[in-house]
Amino acid sequence: MNRFDLLNKIQKILKENLVICNIGLPSQELYKISDQPNFFYMLGSMGLSSSIGLGLALSQNKHVISIDGDGSVLMNMNTLATIGNRAPSNYTLLIIDNGSYGSTGDQRTFTDENTSLKDVAIGAGCNNVVECSGDETVNELSKAIEDQNNSYVIISKINSGNVKIDPIPLNPITIRDRFRKFIGIVKYL
Amino acid sequence: MKISKKIIDNLKKGGVDFYLSVPCKLLANMIDILENDKDVYYSAVPREEEGMGICAGAYLGNKFPCIMMQNTGIGNSVNAIVSLLQLYQMPVVFLISYRGTPGEPVGAQGGMAKITEDILQTLRIPMLHCSSENDLEKISTFSKHAKVVESPVAILCDFNLMKDDK
Numbered sequence: 001m002n003r004f005d006l007l008n009k010i011q012k013i014l015k016e017n018l019v020i021c022n023i024g025l026p027s028q029e030l031y032k033i034s035d036q037p038n039f040f041y042m043l044g045s046m047g048l049s050s051s052i053g054l055g056l057a058l059s060q061n062k063h064v065i066s067i068d069g070d071g072s073v074l075m076n077m078n079t080l081a082t083i084g085n086r087a088p089s090n091y092t093l094l095i096i097d098n099g100s101y102g103s104t105g106d107q108r109t110f111t112d113e114n115t116s117l118k119d120v121a122i123g124a125g126c127n128n129v130v131e132c133s134g135d136e137t138v139n140e141l142s143k144a145i146e147d148q149n150n151s152y153v154i155i156s157k158i159n160s161g162n163v164k165i166d167p168i169p170l171n172p173i174t175i176r177d178r179f180r181k182f183i184g185i186v187k188y189l
Numbered sequence: 190m191k192i193s194k195k196i197i198d199n200l201k202k203g204g205v206d207f208y209l210s211v212p213c214k215l216l217a218n219m220i221d222i223l224e225n226d227k228d229v230y231y232s233a234v235p236r237e238e239e240g241m242g243i244c245a246g247a248y249l250g251n252k253f254p255c256i257m258m259q260n261t262g263i264g265n266s267v268n269a270i271v272s273l274l275q276l277y278q279m280p281v282v283f284l285i286s287y288r289g290t291p292g293e294p295v296g297a298q299g300g301m302a303k304i305t306e307d308i309l310q311t312l313r314i315p316m317l318h319c320s321s322e323n324d325l326e327k328i329s330t331f332s333k334h335a336k337v338v339e340s341p342v343a344i345l346c347d348f349n350l351m352k353d354d355k
Contacts, residue, residue, distance in 0.1 A: 020246070043276060044268070044271075044273055044276050045273035045276075048239070048242030048269060048273060051241075051245075051246065055242065055243035055247040056246035058230060058243075058247065059207065059247045060250040060251060076238070079239055081235055183249070183250065183251070
């Protein structure tokens with residue numbers, strides 16, 4: 001299973017929640033599978049998906065799923081400490097760990113060598129750290145969202161590989177405003 | 190404490206209700222005030238760039254965020270400012286302790302001090318430079334300006350203004 005297959009498998013869950021989606025191919029693949037106003041596609045700032053989702057979860061009550069990657073978490077690893085100390089129960093971090101920098105040509109990341117993001121997350125103080133296969137991810141993600149009392153970090157171990165895809169045609173302000181309209185903040189659209 | 194209280198009062202008057210900080214000894218009093226303020230959210234954060242991401246999320250969730258940091262933090266955050274906050278036009282207040290300005294005892298702070306305003310200018314971020322107590326009155330209007338122009342704005346607080354705020 002690669003990232004595209006996984007996103008396809010979890011799309012129903014994603015549609016029912018607020019989603020912050022990582023820059024590059026993850027966002028492009030999600031857009032291709034099913035574009036939704038409650039999906040915030042990152043067009044820049046690699047590494048910050050987990051942080052944007054955390055800020056959003058702290059600011060309103062709907063459940064937030066941050067879709068992140070192993071390469072991106074490695075770039076902003078302090079985020080796991082902040083999540084370990086501050087994440088509210090309406091927050092789930094889904095790390096799609098394919099051991100590679102998919103958007104830049106599938107160069108290996110350190111999770112394909114010695115680094116375990118599960119161990120790092122536990123050491124950083126995160127609750128409910130789950131490492132699972134792609135197939136198990138639907139179930140783990142459902143459990144995380146149903147649990148009203150705890151935040152989760154789910155590390156979904158899948159294969160590398162991408163589908164051929166175009167950049168997202170949406171303007172950043174369109175992404176911003178329709179997302180905020182979905183939450184009920186923007187009234188003018 | 191008087192200066193720090195005035196800064197926080199003015200930020201709150203400007204509508205800021207979500208605060209993060211990467212600590213600085215010049216920000217210590219403000220952090221104390223915020224930690225005991227039940228009306229607003231406050232948390233420390235390990236790195237400024239990460240804080241920019243959290244602020245972006247807070248804005249999406251209808252908060253008006255502020256990140257407090259040393260001027261060195263701007264250097265850590267340039268891409269997050271440009272490719273996230275400015276790309277999506279998100280208002281965020283940067284409350285900056287301006288290390289390396291006159292009165293600063295640590296020589297090494299001088300390097301970032303020399304280029305801080307140049308970086309902010311290059312980024313086209315509106316600046317409010319506070320060097321005396323009177324300047325602090327401008328903070329609430331200046332914060333509201335961030336929302337009007339949908340942009341980050343920077344408030345620079347000089348070393349000498351903050352150092353004796355016991």
